[in-house]
Amino acid sequence: xxxxxxxxxxxxxxxxxxxxxxxxxxxxxxxxxxxxxxxxxxxxxxxxxxxxxxxxxxxxxxxxxxxxxxxxxxxxxxxxxxxxxxxxxxxxxxxxxxxxxxxxxxxxxxxxxxxxxxxxxxxxxxxxxxxxxxxxxxxxxxxxxxxxxxxxxxxxxxxxxxxxxxxxxxxxxxxxxxxxxxxxxxxxxxxxxxxxxxxxxxxxxxxxxxxxxxxxxxxxxxxxxxxx
Amino acid sequence: xxxxxxxxxxxxxxxxxxxxxxxxxxxxxxxxxxxxxxxxxxxxxxxxxxxxxxxxxxxxxxxxxxxxxxxxxxxxxxxxxxxxxxxxxxxxxxxxxxxxxxxxxxxxxxxxxxxxxxxxxxxxxxxxxxxxxxxxxxxxxxxxxxxxxxxxxxxxxxxxxxxxxxxxxxxxxxxxxxxxxxxxxxxxxxxxxxxxxxxxxxxxxxxxxxxxxxxxxxxxxxxxxxxx
DNA sequence: CATTAATGTCATAAATCTGTAACACTTAAT
DNA sequence: ATTAAGTGTTACAGATTTATGACATTAATG
Numbered sequence: 207x208x209x210x211x212x213x214x215x216x217x218x219x220x221x222x223x224x225x226x227x228x229x230x231x232x233x234x235x236x237x238x239x240x241x242x243x244x245x246x247x248x249x250x251x252x253x254x255x256x257x258x259x260x261x262x263x264x265x266x267x268x269x270x271x272x273x274x275x276x277x278x279x280x281x282x283x284x285x286x287x288x289x290x291x292x293x294x295x296x297x298x299x300x301x302x303x304x305x306x307x308x309x310x311x312x313x314x315x316x317x318x319x320x321x322x323x324x325x326x327x328x329x330x331x332x333x334x335x336x337x338x339x340x341x342x343x344x345x346x347x348x349x350x351x352x353x354x355x356x357x358x359x360x361x362x363x364x365x366x367x368x369x370x371x372x373x374x375x376x377x378x379x380x381x382x383x384x385x386x387x388x389x390x391x392x393x394x395x396x397x398x399x400x401x402x403x404x405x406x407x408x409x410x411x412x413x414x415x416x417x418x419x420x421x422x423x424x425x426x427x428x429x430x431x432x433x434x
Numbered sequence: 435x436x437x438x439x440x441x442x443x444x445x446x447x448x449x450x451x452x453x454x455x456x457x458x459x460x461x462x463x464x465x466x467x468x469x470x471x472x473x474x475x476x477x478x479x480x481x482x483x484x485x486x487x488x489x490x491x492x493x494x495x496x497x498x499x500x501x502x503x504x505x506x507x508x509x510x511x512x513x514x515x516x517x518x519x520x521x522x523x524x525x526x527x528x529x530x531x532x533x534x535x536x537x538x539x540x541x542x543x544x545x546x547x548x549x550x551x552x553x554x555x556x557x558x559x560x561x562x563x564x565x566x567x568x569x570x571x572x573x574x575x576x577x578x579x580x581x582x583x584x585x586x587x588x589x590x591x592x593x594x595x596x597x598x599x600x601x602x603x604x605x606x607x608x609x610x611x612x613x614x615x616x617x618x619x620x621x622x623x624x625x626x627x628x629x630x631x632x633x634x635x636x637x638x639x640x641x642x643x644x645x646x647x648x649x650x651x652x653x654x655x656x657x658x659x660x661x662x
Numbered sequence: 663c664a665t666t667a668a669t670g671t672c673a674t675a676a677a678t679c680t681g682t683a684a685c686a687c688t689t690a691a692t
Numbered sequence: 693a694t695t696a697a698g699t700g701t702t703a704c705a706g707a708t709t710t711a712t713g714a715c716a717t718t719a720a721t722g
Contacts, residue, residue, distance in 0.1 A: 363668055379577040384555045396548035401670055403710065424709065425592025426579050591679060629681055635700060652698065
């Protein structure tokens with residue numbers, strides 16, 4: 207791996223957490239705590255990818271993004287935007303400006319790393335990202351934000367969708383409740399692990415017959431069976 | 435759970451309430467009512483996490499934090515700061531000094547417990563243990579939390595799985611019952627060593643023919659044979 | 663605003679796992 | 693062969709863990 211990743215964020219805790227996780231995933235994290243120094247570092251280091259907070263003092267993330275995309279040296283560098291929930295409106299703007307993905311706070315560091323890997327993968331070869339996952343007669347489409355069972359669309363809520371998506375992406379592997387809380391609800395969620403049970407239940411309810419895909423591993427967590 | 439949590443606070447009421455709540459959540463609370471004894475206990479007990487009041491007589495919480503982060507033995511222990519509202523200014527300082535989170539007084543014990551869980555979750559690094567171990571026709575997969583004998587999945591309980599995993603990870607080396615109690619059940623477990631026998635028996639039962647892999651070393655303990 | 667939907671929490675029921683004690687069997691040493 | 697310590701077996705009550713239903717609260721929508 208060994209690729210340089212530049213993190214531009216003004217919150218030291220965010221930088222710390224992200225940098226730590228990147229490092230342990232084999233990346234080389236670079237950091238900047240404001241837009242100006244971020245731009246400078248991007249130009250001098252030419253990182254493989256930039257994680258950019260939308261909300262920055264002085265120069266906003268959008269402007270940084272715009273500037274980077276204007277200069278030929280940095281235009282090709284993929285950018286992942288970090289946005290607070292309320293800023294979700296800006297998502298479209300960000301994407302139109304050239305951001306390659308966005309992750310909303312609070313986010314799980316693990317998920318961010320996965321996104322980074324995904325974007326890097328995509329930016330290299332032809333698009334082959336797993337935008338659609340199919341398991342048996344269960345089909346999940348990230349782009350459309352839809353889940354189908356036998357070509358019939360299931361009306362899942364946002365949380366249910368994300369929960370199912372994570373289980374499907376890691377099919378076969380058991381996910382502990384803690385892990386799910388971390389990855390579905392975000393890294394600073396302070397909710398009870400029992401809540402996961404409830405959402406699993408609601409998922410199963412909507413899945414109907416297909417509910418059997420979700421296995422309970424007593425004393426450990428949940429997973430979606432590997433076999434079709 | 436079973437993790438040791440050290441509470442450093444000079445108000446007995448706070449200590450009592452927090453300790454009680456931690457205990458009922460399955461943690462093992464340790465306490466100190468001043469910075470000096472807090473430091474001492476942290477070094478001797480090496481708790482899984484420290485709840486540290488910012489406002490302490492004599493040595494301030496910040497200094498305790500700084501000291502802990504300086505010593506390699508304790509540097510990795512996550513710290514949650516307790517701050518009065520007016521001290522919020524110091525939040526940044528605390529975080530920069532290495533605190534992992536902060537909770538401002540007055541706080542709800544429940545929230546503190548959730549925060550503790552969240553921080554512990556976060557600080558648990560990526561699993562570096564060997565994901566799959568194979569011995570003869572016995573295959574253990576951590577990620578799936580599955581054990582196969584000749585490609586057939588064994589329905590093990592959580593405890594059985596953990597016991598087998600530890601034996602397999604240390605194949606060849608005899609594990610005493612005490613050692614197994616410690617590593618499978620966790621320290622502080624007040625369980626009879628004979629209980630290990632029972633679980634070994636259940637394991638063997640499920641292993642069927644492969645049960646012969648688990649050797650009894652009379653007067654010492656158990657082990658899984660080195661040879662394939 | 664009013665209404666609906668989504669979400670998190672809780673209490674309780676149901677499932678299942680676990681620790682223990684009592685007893686049977688094995689082994690090693692006398 | 694006898695004995696004593698160590699280990700295997702068995703059954704079961706108590707403890708945990710999970711599923712479920714109902715509710716309170718928050719967010720989204722018109």
